[in-house]
Structures are given as structure tokens and as C-alpha cells.
Amino acid sequence: MADNTLHDTLPEILYSIGDLADTQGIQCYLVGGYVRDLLMQRPSQDIDIMVIGDPIPFAHSIERKLGGRNFVLFERFRTARLELDDPRHGPILLELVGARKESYNHDSRKPITEVGTLQDDLSRRDFTINALAVSLNRDTRGSVIDLFHGNEDLQLHRLRTPLEPEKTFSDDPLRMMRAARFSSQLQFKLDTRTLEAMQAMHQRIGIVSRERISNEFLKIMQSPQPSTGLHILYETGLLEEILPEITAMSGIEQVDGLGHKDTMLHTFQVVDKLAEKSDKLWLRVAALLHDIAKPVTKRFAKSTGWTFHGHEVVGTRIAAKIFRNMRWPQEPRAYVQKMIRLHHRPIPLSGADITDSAVRRLMFEAGEDLHDLMTLCRADVTSKNPRKVRRIMENFNLVEAKIAEVGEKDMLAKWRPPVNGKEIMDELGLSEGRVVGIIKKKMEAAIIDGLIPYDHDAAMEFVRTTWQEMQQGNDNQSC
Structure with a gap:
């Protein structure tokens, strides 16, 4: 399709790039997420330009003639990156790539690349909404090239692959993670064929490096409603491949007619409730892992029913293992373990007979993370009984009032001996x-x-x- 509505929305520096391309007889296009975000009227920072032919000489021309700086060349990938100034938008980061087609060996993520056409390049993209291009050349400037009905999918809030999903996901299995991530970030639905392909191919994620998987997973955790992506990972089998400790929490076991709640579904609810209150990534991760040890500490006694004694302590050890396996940075690990260890501590302090020293001890152990702990504890209340929720929240209010009454609050919240x-x-x-x-x-x-x-x-x-x-x-x- 062709649509000139984007012409007046482009940064002025891109007009200059298009004019420069005309003088050299080069076709160049905006591609990827920047085009998607323009059409969705979402903010976007990094700009990708695709050149038909060799992008490197053209990138050097942009650097010389348009005042580019911080030029970086990735010769192996025929890619260049540089920074430009735009009168209205300020500094913009620009990446230039050559149109290419790719092929893969079945057991490798390293593509065999060749110079390709515009269609070759767009067809190798992960989803149709990312397979849109906008011409920068003067005669067609602002026109949208949509070879795979990506604009329609934008309107329908649908995620679909340009080619058969089996081929798209086989070429790069990380795209299955990206499907969950985009669905979570944009609140788009996966079309049926895409979802079925992910269910059939989930084990292929095993050829992808743990670092790349973790990067996508943490982006899901940073999305407005992480449970959307987490549910997709679970339904497709991907979550079992990358974080089996989470899937171990799923299901309800019954003994003598007594069942416990589905801990995994509860956890997803907690993550979403916390995401409404905080954008702190590692607090969200703490919410995801706060009950991680319940499956291994679960016991049933006829006198008391289901118990999970010690799951806070055991959970800190499982969290350490997850941090290692997922290649997450080690710096926030102690914070996440602290949140897991303390997440059941505040509510008992609502009793009338609780001493000041018990309150001080919680404040000391939580330190400057006390507010985060209380935020997690409130998010942990997911009962469908409004009276129960109201009672628990009132108890949390009592705890916070006691913390204030103890005095020294500001000192203890930022404890330094x-x-x-x-x-x-x-x-x-x-x-x-x-x-x-x-x-x-x-x-x-x-x-x-x-x-x-x-x-x-x-x-x-x-x-x-x-x-x-x-x-x-x-x-x-x-x-």
C-alpha cells in the first residue's frame, strides 16, 4: 500500500538523507520498529535506514556531508551506526544496513547473508508490523511500503509473521520470545498459526544463547502488563524451557477435598499488580520469584491443611540459582533475595501487642528498601473476597502507622550503623x-x-x- 501521511512527521534530517541518496542514485528506506511506532504514534528513538546496495559508502557520505559523529562500523554485518542532529528532534541515533536475504543451517543461529532486494529484506523480518518501510527518496518520500499487510495487523492489534511462522521461528527461535514481548508491550494478540507454531517449536529455543533469552525476558518484565507475555511463554512451552521453576508452581493439588490456589497464576497477578505501582525491574522480578519455593516446601497435614513452611528462606537459594542460569547481573540479586525473605514479615506486625523493637527490626532488615517491600506485600494480596482484601489492607495500614510511630523512621529506612x-x-x-x-x-x-x-x-x-x-x-x- 502507499500512504503519504508520514511525509510531514519525519525528522528534517531524514529529508536531507533522502536528498543525498538521490544525488548518488541510491534507494533508501526507513524500516523496522521506528516505522511501526510512527504509525502507532508512539515515541521511538533509534532509526534504522535500509539501503539497496552497499550501505557503508553511503554512511560515510552522511557522516561527511551532514555532520555525523560517533561513527561505528560493523563490517561483518554490513552495518554502520552514527549520530546526527535534527533541528526539531535533537540528537538521533541512526543505523544503516544493506538490504539482504538470509539462510540458516538448522543447528546454528549464524545467518548466511547475501545482498538482497527490498522484498528479501522485509520478508526476513520477525513480524508483519516490523516489515514496513517508508521511502526517503524525494519522488516517493513518506510512502509506506507494506508487502505483508502489516498496517492491517497494526489496526487489528495482531502479531503475525511475514512468511510461514515455522520458517520465521526456525531461522531465529528468539523470535518466539519476541512474540511474547511484543504482545506484552503492545497488548497485541498472536494469530492462531503463529501461536501453534510456537507450541510446536518451543524446544528450538535451546539453540539460542541464554543472554539473548534473558534480554527478551526482562523486556517482558518491564512491559505495562507482564502477565500477557508470561502467559504466552507458559502456553507455548517456552517458559518450561527457560524457567522451569516458574512452571513448577502451576496447578492445584487436592487432598481430602482441600486444594491450594494455583501459585503460578497468583504470581502472575502479583507481578501485574506491582507493575501498576512500580516500574522497578528487579522489584518486579522479586514479585515473580517471591513464592518460587512453594512447590518444594508444600506439605499437607489433616490438622492444618496445606503449608509452605520456610518457603521464604528456600526461595532465596532458588533465586540465586535462577540468577546464575539466566545470566542476570549479580548486583541486584541480594535485593531480590531480601524481598523474597521478608515478604511475609510485615503483616504479623499489625497486632496490638507487637513491640517497638519488632518494628525496628523489620525496618533495619529492609533498610532503604522498606517502601519497596510494602509495595510488594500489598501486591501479594490477590483474594477475590473483597472483605478479606479490605481487612488485609487495613492491617498493612496499621503496620505503616506503627512504623511511623516508632520514630527514627527516616534514620532506619536508610540505615547506616x-x-x-x-x-x-x-x-x-x-x-x-x-x-x-x-x-x-x-x-x-x-x-x-x-x-x-x-x-x-x-x-x-x-x-x-x-x-x-x-x-x-x-x-x-x-x-
Whole structure:
């Protein structure tokens, strides 16, 4: 189809690129996600331009004549990247690629590439909504080239592959992950053939590197409604291939007519509820993993029914394994484990007989992540009984009121001990080791329990006294 409505929406610098292409007899087109987002009127940053022929000399021409900078060449892929300034849009990142066709060996993700036509290039794209092009040459500038009815799929909110889905997914199995990701980001539905192909081919994801899989998975977790993509991964079998610990939570087991809720479906609900309140990626991951140990800690007793004792502690160990297997960065692991370990701690504090020290201890353990913990705990309430939900939320309100009443809230929410380990060593003439750690923990516990104030001098006096008592105890034992 041809549609000139995009002509006036393009950054001015792209007109200049089109004019430069005309002087060199080159056909060039906007392609990929930038075109999709233009048609959907969504913001988009990176711009891909496809050239019929060799893009490298043309990229150098753009750099010289249009003031490009930060030029990077990927010769193996016949691709160049550079940055340009646009009068209205400011700096834009531009990537130039040559039209190509690709073929693959069955057990490899490395494509065999050849110079191709416009149709060759668009047909190798993952989905029809990404197989649209916009001409930049003056005579046809702004016209949309739609060889696979991608615009229709945009209107219908439908995800479909340009070629047979079996071929598209066989060439690059990561596209199955991308199907779940786009569905989750855009709230598009998969067409029947695409979904069936993913169900039939899900095991082929095994030839894709774990890093690429994790990248797509985390994009699903960052989408407005992550459960859309998570459900697709589950229904197609992909989730079992990449995160079997999650699928192990699915299903309801009954004994003596007593069943527990489907933990996986509950978890997906928790993730969505939390996503409504927070865009923090690793808090969302914590929501996904908060009940990860329930399958392995599940027990049934006739007197008490189903229990999951210790699932918070066991869950931290399973989370560490998942972080390794998924090649996730290790820096946020401790944060996620903290959220898993503490997610059942706040609600018991709503009782009238709870002491200030119990509240302080939670504040100390959560530290600066206390607000995130409370956000997760509220999202964890997924009951369909409105009276039960109201009662639990009122209890959370009581907990937060108690936290405020304890005082020192701002201090404890950003906990830093008033005396650190180095100061203890300097004061007592000790070298680093177990004894320093014991003294430091005793000092922190004394502050939490309200035995001494949060004060440097008081803490240091406590340190000296504790050390003296420890020495006296050692002397008594030696007598």
C-alpha cells in the first residue's frame, strides 16, 4: 500500500538523507520498529535506514556531508551506526544496513547473508508490523511500503509473521520470545498459526544463547502488563524451557477435598499488580520469584491443611540459582533475595501487642528498601473476597502507622550503623575478624531493641563495654 501521511512527521534530517541518496542514485528506506511506532504514534528513538546496495559508502557520505559523529562500523554485518542532529528532534541515533536475504543451517543461529532486494529484506523480518518501510527518496518520500499487510495487523492489534511462522521461528527461535514481548508491550494478540507454531517449536529455543533469552525476558518484565507475555511463554512451552521453576508452581493439588490456589497464576497477578505501582525491574522480578519455593516446601497435614513452611528462606537459594542460569547481573540479586525473605514479615506486625523493637527490626532488615517491600506485600494480596482484601489492607495500614510511630523512621529506612567496623578496630586495637563482627552485631541489635540511642558516642561506649565484658568472660573461663 502507499500512504503519504508520514511525509510531514519525519525528522528534517531524514529529508536531507533522502536528498543525498538521490544525488548518488541510491534507494533508501526507513524500516523496522521506528516505522511501526510512527504509525502507532508512539515515541521511538533509534532509526534504522535500509539501503539497496552497499550501505557503508553511503554512511560515510552522511557522516561527511551532514555532520555525523560517533561513527561505528560493523563490517561483518554490513552495518554502520552514527549520530546526527535534527533541528526539531535533537540528537538521533541512526543505523544503516544493506538490504539482504538470509539462510540458516538448522543447528546454528549464524545467518548466511547475501545482498538482497527490498522484498528479501522485509520478508526476513520477525513480524508483519516490523516489515514496513517508508521511502526517503524525494519522488516517493513518506510512502509506506507494506508487502505483508502489516498496517492491517497494526489496526487489528495482531502479531503475525511475514512468511510461514515455522520458517520465521526456525531461522531465529528468539523470535518466539519476541512474540511474547511484543504482545506484552503492545497488548497485541498472536494469530492462531503463529501461536501453534510456537507450541510446536518451543524446544528450538535451546539453540539460542541464554543472554539473548534473558534480554527478551526482562523486556517482558518491564512491559505495562507482564502477565500477557508470561502467559504466552507458559502456553507455548517456552517458559518450561527457560524457567522451569516458574512452571513448577502451576496447578492445584487436592487432598481430602482441600486444594491450594494455583501459585503460578497468583504470581502472575502479583507481578501485574506491582507493575501498576512500580516500574522497578528487579522489584518486579522479586514479585515473580517471591513464592518460587512453594512447590518444594508444600506439605499437607489433616490438622492444618496445606503449608509452605520456610518457603521464604528456600526461595532465596532458588533465586540465586535462577540468577546464575539466566545470566542476570549479580548486583541486584541480594535485593531480590531480601524481598523474597521478608515478604511475609510485615503483616504479623499489625497486632496490638507487637513491640517497638519488632518494628525496628523489620525496618533495619529492609533498610532503604522498606517502601519497596510494602509495595510488594500489598501486591501479594490477590483474594477475590473483597472483605478479606479490605481487612488485609487495613492491617498493612496499621503496620505503616506503627512504623511511623516508632520514630527514627527516616534514620532506619536508610540505615547506616553510627559506628563502622573500621572505627571499632581502631578504638579497640583489633584486626579484622570474627570478634569485630560480633561486637558490631551486638551494637546494631542494641539500637534496634531501643537499649541505646542511635548516636555515635553512645554506640562507641557500648562497643567498649561489650569488649570489656567479652574479655572478662574469657578471663573467667580460663580460671
